[in-house]
Amino acid sequence: MQLYINYFAINLKSQMQYKVAFFLLTLGNFLTSFVTLAGVWFMLSRFNEVEGFTFSQIMLCFASMLMAFSLAEGLARGFDTFPRMLGNGEFDRVLVRPRGIVFQVLASKMEFSRLGRLVQSVAVFCYAIPNSGVIWTWDKTLTLCLMVLCGSLIFFGLFVVYAAFSFFTVEGLEFMNILTDGGREFGRYPFSVYGRGVLKFLTYVIPLALFQYYPLLYLLGREQSKLYMAMPVIALIFLIPCYLFFRFGLRRYKSTGS
Amino acid sequence: MIALQNINKIFRVAKRQAGFGRAVKALFSREYEFVHALNDISFTIxxxxxxxxxxxxxxxxxxxxxxxxxxxxxxxxxxxxxxxxxxxxxxxxxxxxxxxxxxxxxxxxxxxxxxxxxxxxxxxxxxxxxxxxxxxxxxxxxxxxxxxxxxxxxxxxxxxxxxxxxxxxxxxxxxxxxxxxxxxxxxxxxxxxxxxxxxxxxxxxxxxxxxxxxxxxxxxxxxxxxxxxxxxxxxxxxxxxxxxHAGQRRTLIIEYNGDAPEIREGMSVNEAKEGRLVITLDPAIMAVSDAIAHIAANTELNDVSVSGASVEEMVAALYREYRI
Amino acid sequence: MKEYRALFRIKFIGGLQYRAAALAGLTTQFAWGFMEILAFVAFYRANPAAFPMEFSQTVSYIWIQQAFLALFATWGVGGDAVESIINGNIAYDLARPMNLYDRWFCEAAATRVARATLRCFPVLILAFVLPEPFRMSLPASAAQFGMFIVSAVLGFLVVCAYCMLDYMSSFYTMTRINLVFAMIGDFMSGQIIPLPFFPRPFQAIAEWLPFASMQNAPLRIYSGNIAGMDAVGCIALQFFWLAILLVLGKALMRRSLRRVVTQGG
The missing domain is CATH 3.40.50.300 (P-loop containing nucleotide triphosphate hydrolases)
Incomplete structure (x- = not known):
C-alpha cells in the first residue's frame, strides 16, 4: 500500500510538470462526458421518459456509471495504455522487478486528468440524489456505493482484458472499445432500454448490467429483493476470467517476446 | 553461477509486403518465416x-x-x-x-x-x-x-x-x-x-x-x-x-596517383575507386610491412593507413571460417 | 499536384496495412450503430409523436454515420502533424518544398479515406440486409443521392479543415490531444444525437454553425430529412463554411509558422 502511494506521488508530480496540458486534458475529459450528458438531457426533455425511467432517475444511473468508469480509468491507466508499454519496452522493465506484474502495471500510470469526468459524476450525483425520489435509507446508500465500487472493478477487469489482448494483437484492439467506452456511453441509460437481448448479454456474458440496471431497480423501489442489491458483488466473479486471460497472454509474451 | 545448456529459441515473423497490390493481398493472407534466434546455446559464467x-x-x-x-x-x-x-x-x-x-x-x-x-x-x-x-x-x-x-x-x-x-x-x-x-x-x-x-x-x-x-x-x-x-x-x-582467429586481418587504405598497384597473394581488394583502394590483408601470407613496401615500390603513394578488424569484420571472418 | 497524389497514395496504402484494426473497427462500429438504434427504438416506443424524424430516416442516418465514421469524426487523425509540432521535427518539414498546410491536409484526408474504405462496405452491406426496423433504406431519388454525394465530399473537407485548426492549436498548447475541439465538433455536428433531436432554439442556432456542415448535412440529405431546395441551401452553406475554414486555417498556419521560425523551433 505504501508503495502504491509512492507511485501515486511520482505520477502526480510528473503530470504537474505540464500544467497547460493537464488542464486542457481535464477540460476535454469533462467535455466528453458533458456532451453525453447534454444528449441525454435533450432526449429526455423531448420524450420525458424512456422505459419508465425519468430524467433524474436516469441521471442516477449516468452518474454511477461515469464515476465507476472514471475511477477505473484514472487509477488503472497502465492497462489502458498497455499496448504502448509493450511497444516501448517498458513492460520488460516491469518483468525484471521483484513485484507483482499486475500491481506494477496498475501503479505505473495514473491519469489525473480523468478527474474531469469524476468531478462531473459528483456534480450529477448532487443533482440526482435529492431529485430521484429515492428515500436514502442505509441499504439504498450501500447499494449506490456498491454500484460505483464494483462497477469500477468490473471496468478495471475489462481494461485487464484489453491489455491481455494486446499481447496478441496491437492493431485489433479497437473492438474492446465497444465494451469499455461503449459500456460507459451506453450505460447512460439503464440497460433495459436496449431490449431483452442486450440485457441478457450484459447480465450473463459481460456483467455490466449487474452493477447498473438491477441495483437501480432496487434503488428505485421497483424490486424489493435483497438479491438485486447484492448483484454488483456477484458481478465480481467476472474478474477471475479476466485475470486468467491476462496470465495466458503473459505466458505467450514470454515465449514470443513480442 | 550462470549456466545455460542447449538453449533454443525460434521466432515466427510476419513478412511485410511492399507495393499496392501486395498490401491489398496481405489484407487477406499473410506469410510467415521462422527465425532460429538461438541455436543450442551453452555456456557457464x-x-x-x-x-x-x-x-x-x-x-x-x-x-x-x-x-x-x-x-x-x-x-x-x-x-x-x-x-x-x-x-x-x-x-x-x-x-x-x-x-x-x-x-x-x-x-x-x-x-x-x-x-x-x-x-x-x-x-x-x-x-x-x-x-x-x-x-x-x-x-x-x-x-x-x-x-x-x-x-x-x-x-x-x-x-x-x-x-x-x-x-x-x-x-x-x-x-x-x-x-x-x-x-x-x-x-x-x-x-x-x-x-x-x-x-x-x-x-x-x-x-x-x-x-x-x-x-x-x-x-x-x-x-x-x-x-x-x-x-x-x-x-x-x-x-x-x-x-x-580473425583479428590478424588488416585493412589497408591506399591513396595513389597514376596506375593502380599490383595485387599479390594475401591481399584482396574490398573497394576500388580511381586513386583509392581498400585492401584486406592476411599477414600470415604477407606481412604488413612487406605489403606496404611492395605497393610503394610500384605506385606513387599519397597516403596509407592500416587498421585492425572491427568486431563486425571479425565476426564476418568467423562466419567464413565456420561456413554459416 | 503530383506530389500530393503521391503523398495521398503512400498514406492510403499505409492505412490499408492495418487489417486487424479495420476488422475490429467495423465490428465496433456495427455494434455501436446497433446499440444507438436500439436506444432510439425505446424512445420511439415511449412517445412516437415526439419523434422529430421518421424512424427509417434515423436508422439510415446512424448507419451512414457508422460506416463513414472515419471520414466525419472530428477526432483521431493527424497524429503525425501534431507529433512533428511537439517534438520539433517540424523544422525538417519546413525544409521541404511543399506547403505544410496542404501537406497535412492531404495526409489527414488520405488516412481518413483509407480507413473509411476498409470499413464502410461491410457495415453498409450488413445494414442493408438487416431485418426491420434496423434495415437501412435507399435514398428517395437519384437526385437526392447525387446531392448526398456532393454534400458528403464537402462535409468531409469541412471536417478536415476544422481538424487543421485543431492541429494548429498544438503550436500554442504543446499538447497532443485537444479533446475540447473534438468534443464540441462531435456534439454540434450531430454525432451524439442528430440535430433534429435538439430542442428547437438550440437546433435553430446549430443549423447555421460550421459544425452543421459536417456530417449533419450529408447524413440528413441521404435519409431524406433534408430534401429539395433545402438540400441545395444546405450545400451552399457547406461551400461557405469550407471557404471560411480554409482561409482561416491558412492564415493561422502562416502566423504559427512565423512564431516557430522566430523562436528557432
Whole structure:
C-alpha cells in the first residue's frame, strides 16, 4: 500500500510538470462526458421518459456509471495504455522487478486528468440524489456505493482484458472499445432500454448490467429483493476470467517476446 | 553461477509486403518465416566474472539477455542462475540481478532522478541503511551527485546513463546485465562508466555481463568474450583468441596517383575507386610491412593507413571460417 | 499536384496495412450503430409523436454515420502533424518544398479515406440486409443521392479543415490531444444525437454553425430529412463554411509558422 502511494506521488508530480496540458486534458475529459450528458438531457426533455425511467432517475444511473468508469480509468491507466508499454519496452522493465506484474502495471500510470469526468459524476450525483425520489435509507446508500465500487472493478477487469489482448494483437484492439467506452456511453441509460437481448448479454456474458440496471431497480423501489442489491458483488466473479486471460497472454509474451 | 545448456529459441515473423497490390493481398493472407534466434546455446559464467557478449545486430544477444533476465522463455534448454530458473522464479530471481537496457530508460522522465531512486528503493524493499550506503557510494563513483535533483528529461545521454546504472545497482545485485550501455555516450562518460564497472567487479565481486559493439569497451573491460553469430556461440575465450582467429586481418587504405598497384597473394581488394583502394590483408601470407613496401615500390603513394578488424569484420571472418 | 497524389497514395496504402484494426473497427462500429438504434427504438416506443424524424430516416442516418465514421469524426487523425509540432521535427518539414498546410491536409484526408474504405462496405452491406426496423433504406431519388454525394465530399473537407485548426492549436498548447475541439465538433455536428433531436432554439442556432456542415448535412440529405431546395441551401452553406475554414486555417498556419521560425523551433 505504501508503495502504491509512492507511485501515486511520482505520477502526480510528473503530470504537474505540464500544467497547460493537464488542464486542457481535464477540460476535454469533462467535455466528453458533458456532451453525453447534454444528449441525454435533450432526449429526455423531448420524450420525458424512456422505459419508465425519468430524467433524474436516469441521471442516477449516468452518474454511477461515469464515476465507476472514471475511477477505473484514472487509477488503472497502465492497462489502458498497455499496448504502448509493450511497444516501448517498458513492460520488460516491469518483468525484471521483484513485484507483482499486475500491481506494477496498475501503479505505473495514473491519469489525473480523468478527474474531469469524476468531478462531473459528483456534480450529477448532487443533482440526482435529492431529485430521484429515492428515500436514502442505509441499504439504498450501500447499494449506490456498491454500484460505483464494483462497477469500477468490473471496468478495471475489462481494461485487464484489453491489455491481455494486446499481447496478441496491437492493431485489433479497437473492438474492446465497444465494451469499455461503449459500456460507459451506453450505460447512460439503464440497460433495459436496449431490449431483452442486450440485457441478457450484459447480465450473463459481460456483467455490466449487474452493477447498473438491477441495483437501480432496487434503488428505485421497483424490486424489493435483497438479491438485486447484492448483484454488483456477484458481478465480481467476472474478474477471475479476466485475470486468467491476462496470465495466458503473459505466458505467450514470454515465449514470443513480442 | 550462470549456466545455460542447449538453449533454443525460434521466432515466427510476419513478412511485410511492399507495393499496392501486395498490401491489398496481405489484407487477406499473410506469410510467415521462422527465425532460429538461438541455436543450442551453452555456456557457464562463474561468480565475479566479467564477460563481454558480442556479435552483430540480430545475432541473438538481446534474446539471450532476455532469457537470463526471465523476460523470455526459451523453446528448450536449461538455464540455471544461482540455482534458479529465471522464468519460473521470476520475483526471487530478479531481486538478485540488475539490468540496464541502454536504449530505454527506467527513470521516471519528468521527476528528479532522486525521486526515481527512492521509488526503486521501495520497489526492491531496500533497507534504509543499505540504501544510504549504496546511494552515497554510487553517486560518488559515478559523479552524479550534482544532477540528482534534475529531472531525467533534462539530462544529457551520458549523465542519464550513469543514473541508469546507479538505479540498477541500488539493491546490490549479484549479477549486472548491461545491454549496450555505451551507445551514444561521449568519451568522458564512456571512460567514467568503464572505470566504474571495473571497480564494481573488482571490489564488490559483481558478475557483469556486457553487450557492446565497441571493441574498445571489450579491450578495456573484459577478459572473457562470448561471441555469438546467427544464434550460435562462435567463440568463447579471451581477446587474444578472438584476434588469433580473425583479428590478424588488416585493412589497408591506399591513396595513389597514376596506375593502380599490383595485387599479390594475401591481399584482396574490398573497394576500388580511381586513386583509392581498400585492401584486406592476411599477414600470415604477407606481412604488413612487406605489403606496404611492395605497393610503394610500384605506385606513387599519397597516403596509407592500416587498421585492425572491427568486431563486425571479425565476426564476418568467423562466419567464413565456420561456413554459416 | 503530383506530389500530393503521391503523398495521398503512400498514406492510403499505409492505412490499408492495418487489417486487424479495420476488422475490429467495423465490428465496433456495427455494434455501436446497433446499440444507438436500439436506444432510439425505446424512445420511439415511449412517445412516437415526439419523434422529430421518421424512424427509417434515423436508422439510415446512424448507419451512414457508422460506416463513414472515419471520414466525419472530428477526432483521431493527424497524429503525425501534431507529433512533428511537439517534438520539433517540424523544422525538417519546413525544409521541404511543399506547403505544410496542404501537406497535412492531404495526409489527414488520405488516412481518413483509407480507413473509411476498409470499413464502410461491410457495415453498409450488413445494414442493408438487416431485418426491420434496423434495415437501412435507399435514398428517395437519384437526385437526392447525387446531392448526398456532393454534400458528403464537402462535409468531409469541412471536417478536415476544422481538424487543421485543431492541429494548429498544438503550436500554442504543446499538447497532443485537444479533446475540447473534438468534443464540441462531435456534439454540434450531430454525432451524439442528430440535430433534429435538439430542442428547437438550440437546433435553430446549430443549423447555421460550421459544425452543421459536417456530417449533419450529408447524413440528413441521404435519409431524406433534408430534401429539395433545402438540400441545395444546405450545400451552399457547406461551400461557405469550407471557404471560411480554409482561409482561416491558412492564415493561422502562416502566423504559427512565423512564431516557430522566430523562436528557432
Amino acid at each position: 562463474a561468480n565475479g566474472e566479467m564477460v563481454g557478449y558480442i556479435g552483430p545486430n540480430g545475432a541473438g544477444k538481446s534474446t539471450t539477455i532476455k532469457i537470463m533476465c526471465g523476460i523470455l522463455t526459451p523453446d528448450s534448454g536449461v538455464c540455471d542462475i544461482n540455482g534458479r530458473t529465471p522464468w519460473r522464479d521470476r520475483v526471487a530471481h530478479v531481486r538478485e540481478i540488475g539490468v540496464v537496457f541502454g536504449q530505454r530508460s527506467q527513470l521516471w522522465w519528468d521527476v528528479p532522478v532522486i525521486d526515481s531512486f527512492e521509488l526503486i528503493r521501495d520497489i526492491y524493499k531496500v533497507e534504509d541503511r543499505l540504501y544510504k550506503t549504496n546511494l552515497d557510494e554510487l553517486t560518488a563513483l559515478l559523479g552524479i551527485f550534482e544532477i540528482l535533483k534534475t529531472p531525467a528529461r533534462s539530462l544529457s545521454l551520458g549523465q542519464r546513463m550513469r543514473c541508469e546504472i546507479a538505479a540498477s545497482l541500488l539493491h546490490s545485485p549479484q549479477i549486472l546485465f548491461l545491454d549496450e550501455p555505451m551507445i551514444g555516450l561521449d568519451a568522458v562518460s564512456k571512460i567514467a562508466v568503464r572505470q566504474f564497472i571495473k571497480k564494481l567487479n573488482r571490489e564488490r565481486g559483481t558478475t557483469v555481463i556486457l553487450t557492446t559493439h565497441d571493441m574498445q569497451d571489450i579491450e578495456a573491460l573484459t577478459e572473457r568474450i562470448l561471441l555469438i553469430g546467427k544464434g550460435q556461440i562462435l567463440l568463447d575465450g579471451g581477446l587474444d583468441e578472438l584476434k588469433r
